[in-house]
Amino acid sequence: MADTLPKSSNSKTSGANKTGIAIVIAIMAVAISVGGLVFSGIIPMSETPVQQEPTTPMSPMQEPTTPLSPMQSSSYTPSAADLTDQLQFKISNGDVKSMLANDLDATLVITIDTYDDGELFIGLDDQFVAPFNDGTYFVIVDGEEFNGYEQAGTELYIPFEFGTEKIEIAGSYVLS
Numbered sequence: 105m106a107d108t109l110p111k112s113s114n115s116k117t118s119g120a121n122k123t124g125i126a127i128v129i130a131i132m133a134v135a136i137s138v139g140g141l142v143f144s145g146i147i148p149m150s151e152t153p154v155q156q157e158p159t160t161p162m163s164p165m166q167e168p169t170t171p172l173s174p175m176q177s178s179s180y181t182p183s184a185a186d187l188t189d190q191l192q193f194k195i196s197n198g199d200v201k202s203m204l205a206n207d208l209d210a211t212l213v214i215t216i217d218t219y220d221d222g223e224l225f226i227g228l229d230d231q232f233v234a235p236f237n238d239g240t241y242f243v244i245v246d247g248e249e250f251n252g253y254e255q256a257g258t259e260l261y262i263p264f265e266f267g268t269e270k271i272e273i274a275g276s277y278v279l280s
Contacts, residue, residue, distance in 0.1 A: 188203045241274060
């Protein structure tokens, strides 16, 4: 019996080590999953959307060589939560700086720079902004209810005055 090794408590220790490793792996898997959801935008990182300033200066609008219409598509620099590249729009006498979806109050917040009185034509998409049950939207211009807009289906024509900075379109839901 001199050739046999004495029994030790390694079997209990090794079981505890395996359990600890399994717990650490499970915690890491949950952390990676949550991080992926936050990164993909499924879980928002903050309660209110953050408007990011463009990293490059915006170029002034240039007149076309042959005028087709008084409406110009605006140049912009999209941010992470910006829907400017997702929705069709045209603006006259101004530039659209951003179109941010605010999930908390179901509004699309459009920030603009104006050069004179003008118009904003915007085609809304149910994928991002849905109308209320009666098919209409609610429009707010610089914090005041605005009834002077026209609607044809999901397309809105919103006139604005020089100096207008923000147009909000409320619907039944907004997805970013």
